[in-house]
Amino acid sequence: MILPAVRGTRAHRPQPSIEDVAAAAGVSTATVSRAVRGLPRVAQPTRTRILEIAHALGYAASASAAGLATGRTRSVGVVTSSLRHPAYGAAVEGAERALRSQGYSLVLLHLPHPSASARLPIDLNVLCRRVDALLVLGAGTLGKDSIEQLQRSAMPHMVVGLHGEPDNDELEAATTAIRHLVQLGHTDLALFHGGRGAMPRIRPQAGGLDHRTNSLDANSIKLREIRIEGPAGAIAHSRTAFCRLWAGPGPKPTAIVCASDEMALGVFLEAARKGLTIPKNLSLVGMDGQDLGESLELTAVIHCSARRAANGVQSLLAALEGDHSITHPAPWSPELMIRQSTAAPLETGQQPVWLPQ
C-alpha cells in the first residue's frame, strides 16, 4: 500500500557555509562571495578554483543571510484569486518561469474570494519583509482599497489584467478576435468579458475598431458587450449569459468572442443544448486556446496570460534592478489560432429561427 509520508530529517549535517568554502580554497569569504556571484575583481584562476570547491562541497548561499545583508529577498509575491482556472494557472506558470530565470523565487498569495473589497491576504508590512515586489494577477483580484494602499506604499508592484478585464493587452486580444470575425463577414457580434466596466476603446468609440479591422466599416458592425462574473464559475456564468442573450428579443449575434476558453465552454454547452451547430449557426472564439480550447477545436487568441505575466515580471524586475527606463511590460502581440469554431455567417434569411425555450 502506498501511503504518502514525510521523509527526511532536518539537522543531518549542516549545509556548508561560505566560510567552509573560503577555508577550503584558502581565500577570504569576501572573495568567495564575489566569485560565486560572478562579480568582477576576482582573478580568473582564483575564481575557477573557488567555483570548483564550492561545487564539490555543494555550497549554496543562504537566502536568509544574503537577504539580511542586502536588504532584498530576491523573491516576489504573486497574488491570485484563483488557480482553478487555466488562465490564472498559466499566468502563474509564466511568472514562475520568468522569475526563476532571473534567480528570483515566487511566493504565492492566494486570495480566496475575489470581490470589490478583496484585500491582500497578508498584511503589507509583513509582506515587505518577505518579498521585493508584488505581481497582482487579475485587475479584479484586489479591491479598490488594497490597490490604493499598495499605490501609497513603497512596495513595487504591478497589476496585470486577465480574464477579459479591461487592460491594454486584453483589448488587443479581443480586437484580434473581432477582426477575424469581421473579416469572415460577421456584423453582429457579442463579446463576453470579465471586466467590471466596458472594455475601453471598443465601446466608447466604435470608430476605434476600424483602425484595427483594416478599415472595415465599423459603423455597420454591432458589438454587444456582456460581462461575465469570473473566473470562478465562469463556465456556468457564461452559459447563463448566453441563455439570456438568446432569450431576448430581436436578432441574435452570429459570433461570440469569449475572454476565456471556460466562457467559451459555457456557450458551447448551451449552444449544443439548443441545437445550434458551431460554427455553422454560431461562430465562437476563445482566449488562451490551450487544452480546453484545443479539445473544443476552438479558434482562439493564444498564449495570453502566461506571456503577459512573464512580461509583467520582466518590468517588475527591471524596476527592482534600478532600471527605471522600462516600467511598462514589453508589448505583446496576440496570435490567432484558427480552428474549427469560426466560419462565415449564414446568409441573411438562412439563419434558423430560435424558439424561446
Added chain:
Amino acid sequence: MILPAVRGTRAHRPQPSIEDVAAAAGVSTATVSRAVRGLPRVAQPTRTRILEIAHALGYAASASAAGLATGRTRSVGVVTSSLRHPAYGAAVEGAERALRSQGYSLVLLHLPHPSASARLPIDLNVLCRRVDALLVLGAGTLGKDSIEQLQRSAMPHMVVGLHGEPDNDELEAATTAIRHLVQLGHTDLALFHGGRGAMPRIRPQAGGLDHRTNSLDANSIKLREIRIEGPAGAIAHSRTAFCRLWAGPGPKPTAIVCASDEMALGVFLEAARKGLTIPKNLSLVGMDGQDLGESLELTAVIHCSARRAANGVQSLLAALEGDHSITHPAPWSPELMIRQSTAAPLETGQQPVWLPQ
C-alpha cells in the same frame, strides 16, 4: 488607456526594526521578540504595550533576519508539473491556505515537462537554503532519480499523488465512485486514471473491492483500468482513450469513472459525438466536481486535491515542528456529489448497438 505599470519605489523610508520598537517601548529587543511572537516570559502589561507600539509603528519582523537567526525560513516549496489543470491548481490553493494559516509562505516551483526523468527545477542545495520542506504535487511530477535524491537528502518532503496516480487517497476516491456505480447496478466499468501502473488494491485483487462496496459480489464486476497521460492534454487523451475503448470488440462498459473532471470532459465530448446520451447510455463520474464538473452536471468525488494537499502540508509542518508522531497525512474521506451523469444501466438487450466509426 489603461496600461499596466510598475508602481512604488524601494527605499522610501526603511521599515522599523525591532530596535525601534524596543526603544519606543523602553524595553530590550529580546522582550520585543518574545512579545511579538507570543512567547511566554513577558508580563501582560508589557506585552500589551509592546504590541500596541509595534502596531503603531507598522513593525513586522524581517523574514531574512529571523531566518538567519533560527536557521528556518518558515516557507515550504511546492513542486508542481502543471497549473493549467484545476486539480493541480486546487491542490496549490489548498497548500497555500494551510501554509499561510500556520504563518508559512509557499514558494512555488514549476516543473514544465513532467516525464519519467523529470528533475527538480532547481538544485537541491540551493533549495535547502530557501525552504524548510518540499511538497511534491503529483506522484509523476518528479522522476525516479529526483525522488531518490530527495530521499537521501535531509530535506523533509512529501509526495502527494494527484490525478488518479496510485496513492491511498486516490484509491479511496475511485472506490467511492465505483461503489456508487455498483449500487446503481453497473457491472461493467472502466476507470480512467493517471497512474503509471495499475491502481493497487483494485486490480491485483478484485476481492479488495467488495469490502468497500458493501459486500456486493466483486467477482461479477468487471473493471477495466485505462491509463491516461496527464495532466496536460488530459481532455484530448481521455477522448482518444474512449474512442479506442469503443472501437474495440466485445461489450462496452456501462459506466466510466474518471480521475479528473477534464478526463470526464473528454469522454463527454466524444460520447456526444457518438450520439450517446449521458447518463442513459453511459454513466460518468468525475473527480473534483468543481466548476467544470458542475457545469457538466457530473456526479463526482469532490474536494480531492485541495484537501489532500492541505493534509500533506499539515503533516509536513508537524514533522518540521518536531512532532514525529504524525508523519502521515490526516485521513481523508471522499465525498460523493451525485448529479446528473449517473443512473442505473439499461437492461441487457436495451443497450444500443454501437457501430464502429
Added chain:
DNA sequence: CTGAAAGCGCTAACAA
C-alpha cells in the same frame, strides 16, 4: 586582485 572588519535584524542562551 584580495582581505579585514563592520554590520544587516533577529533569536536564544544565560544572567540578573
Added chain:
DNA sequence: TTGTTAGCGCTTTCAG
C-alpha cells in the same frame, strides 16, 4: 520577568 551578549552567514566598504 527582563536584559545582556553572542552569534546566524552573508555582503560591502575600505585598506592593502
